[in-house]
Amino acid sequence: MAFAYTARVQIDDEIRAWLILLRAPGVGQAAARALIERAGSAPSACAQARRLRNEFGLCAEALACIEAPDDARIEVDLAWLTQPDHRLLRFSDADFPPQLAEIPQPPAALFVAGDAALLLRAQIAVVGARSASAQGLANAREFARAFARAGLVVTSGMADGIDGAAHAGALDADGSTIAVIGTGADLIYPRKHRELAARIAGHGAIVSEYPLGTPALPVHFPQRNRLIAGLSLGTLVIEAGLQSGSLITVRLAGEMGREVFALPGSIHNPLSRGCHRLIRDGARLTETAQEVIEALAPAARGLGADLRARLETEAARSTANSRMEHGRDPDYDRLLAALGESPLALDELAARTGLKPAELSSMLLLLELEGVIAPAVNGRWQRLFAPSG
Numbered sequence: 001m002a003f004a005y006t007a008r009v010q011i012d013d014e015i016r017a018w019l020i021l022l023r024a025p026g027v028g029q030a031a032a033r034a035l036i037e038r039a040g041s042a043p044s045a046c047a048q049a050r051r052l053r054n055e056f057g058l059c060a061e062a063l064a065c066i067e068a069p070d071d072a073r074i075e076v077d078l079a080w081l082t083q084p085d086h087r088l089l090r091f092s093d094a095d096f097p098p099q100l101a102e103i104p105q106p107p108a109a110l111f112v113a114g115d116a117a118l119l120l121r122a123q124i125a126v127v128g129a130r131s132a133s134a135q136g137l138a139n140a141r142e143f144a145r146a147f148a149r150a151g152l153v154v155t156s157g158m159a160d161g162i163d164g165a166a167h168a169g170a171l172d173a174d175g176s177t178i179a180v181i182g183t184g185a186d187l188i189y190p191r192k193h194r195e196l197a198a199r200i201a202g203h204g205a206i207v208s209e210y211p212l213g214t215p216a217l218p219v220h221f222p223q224r225n226r227l228i229a230g231l232s233l234g235t236l237v238i239e240a241g242l243q244s245g246s247l248i249t250v251r252l253a254g255e256m257g258r259e260v261f262a263l264p265g266s267i268h269n270p271l272s273r274g275c276h277r278l279i280r281d282g283a284r285l286t287e288t289a290q291e292v293i294e295a296l297a298p299a300a301r302g303l304g305a306d307l308r309a310r311l312e313t314e315a316a317r318s319t320a321n322s323r324m325e326h327g328r329d330p331d332y333d334r335l336l337a338a339l340g341e342s343p344l345a346l347d348e349l350a351a352r353t354g355l356k357p358a359e360l361s362s363m364l365l366l367l368e369l370e371g372v373i374a375p376a377v378n379g380r381w382q383r384l385f386a387p388s389g
Contacts, residue, residue, distance in 0.1 A: 013043050014042055014043060015078070015081065016074060017042035018032075018042045018090060019077045019078070019088070020042075020046055021036070021045060021108075022108070022109060022211050023069070023073065023074070023211050024062040024066050026058070026059045026061065029108045029109070030105045031057075031058075032045075032108040032109075033106070035052065038056075046066050049063055050063060050067070076212065076213075077211070086112070087111075088111060089111075091107070091108055095116070097120055097231060099230060099231060100227070100230050103227070103230035103252075104252070104255075105226070110207050110208065110209055111184070111209070111210070111211075111212065112205055113186075113206040114200065114201045114202070115361045118178055118204060118205050118361060121152075122153065122296070123153040123231050123233060124147050124232055124292065124296065125156060125229060125232035125234070125235040125236065126147075126154055126156050126166035127156055127157065127162060127163060127236070127237055127246040128162025128163070128239045128244070129162055129241060129244055130161035130162075131271075132162050133269065136161075136162060136165075136238055136239035137161070139238050139239075140162045140165035141166070141168060141169035142169065143166070143236065143289045144165070144166040144167070144168075144169030145172060146289030147175070147289060147293065148173040148174070148177070149173050149379065151375070152293070152296070152300075153175070153176045153177065153178055154170035154176070154178070155180065155232050156177070156180075156228065157221070158179035158196070158206070160190055160192070162246075163179075164196055167179060167196060167199075168196060168199075170204070171200070174357075175379075176203065176204050176346075178204055178205045178206075178231065179204070180224050180227045180231070181206060181208050182208075182217070182221040183208065183210060184211060184213045184215075185208040186212045187214070187215070202356075209223075209224070209227065229249050229250075229256060229258060230256060233258060233300060233303065234259030234292065235250055235258065235259070235260055235261065236262070236263070236292060237263065237274065237275055237283070238263050239265065239269075239271040239274075240273075240274030241270055241271055241273060250262075259284065260278060261283060262275040262276075262278040262279050262284070262285065263287075331353070331359070332363065332367075334353045334354070335349065335360065335363055335367075336367075338352040339382065343380035346360055346361065346364075372384060
């Protein structure tokens with residue numbers, strides 16, 4: 001799917017075939033990706049499944065589900081995808097996050113509720129204990145607020161404790177946050193986070209590699225941790241016991257060559273022991289958010305350069321059409337007029353244009369790729385030429 005100025009999903013044979021493969025039992029993301037790469041497209045993969053079954057180890061049940069899919073279930077998936085800001089982001093899409101290509105078992109596709117463009121932004125993972133202390137929760141909120149104000153997207157797992165506090169802190173600062181979850185993107189776990197999930201979907205993104213309706217299973221959470229680590233330039237741990245699942249995220253981040261930061265704590269607090277072990281093993285002892293921001297700045301610039309190179313061809317293809325679209329699209333006219341000559345933050349642009357932050361993030365990314373605007377300091381955006389007429 002090429003870049004477009006709308007989030008509407010075209011429901012066609014390609015999307016349907018992707019959903020069939022992702023739902024086939026025993027196939028999984030890695031095999032689905034390999035099948036599609038081998039066959040050239042998802043429809044071709046479905047059509048050639050019987051011929052390729054031995055090469056990819058497809059079991060009889062998987063083959064049966066590919067050749068005779070559950071049409072009712074697929075229709076439910078398609079209905080979800082037609083809703084605003086819902087998307088199946090595939091590895092073949094031009095705006096699939098390139099940093100995920102480096103992780104173990106890179107996903108074939110991601111179900112996204114919210115602003116998928118945020119996955120291309122510089123991210124910091126904030127993780128920690130579910131049974132966090134009051135001080136730990138306060139630290140998570142404070143650090144996430146500082147990261148958001150600096151323009152970083154705060155990424156976590158929407159679990160209870162540190163995860164939820166980090167998401168809330170970013171949102172409280174009018175920033176962006178991504179929740180990578182271990183259920184289907186249509187489910188909320190834990191249920192107490194229903195309101196938080198709505199805020200994240202409205203001002204960030206909820207991301208899952210699991211088909212819709214997938215329940216919370218213990219095996220899913222270590223798997224989703226590789227996505228949290230892989231999307232982010234670095235991972236900050238705030239309170240973690242020695243057996244904490246957060247340490248899985250940290251281990252994966254380290255193996256991927258990403259930065260690892262840990263907050264020290266009291267030697268009498270069991271939830272400090274995981275952080276202290278990380279520090280002994282080489283994680284950066286961290287006392288302020290600014291330390292993290294400064295450490296990640298070079299990597300953030302590098303991500304921007306890599307992303308620009310990857311998307312340059314696709315952006316060039318659509319530039320002529322998009323410029324024509326700008327002249328007809330009142331939303332883009334309002335955005336460019338609002339920018340004027342002074343850099344503005346996302347919340348200021350939302351107030352001036354009446355557009356949702358999720359819409360603006362996508363529009364700003366596309367305009368940046370065209371060379372019309374550029375990031376300024378403190379998460380602001382500036383226009384590169386004065387408004388005409």
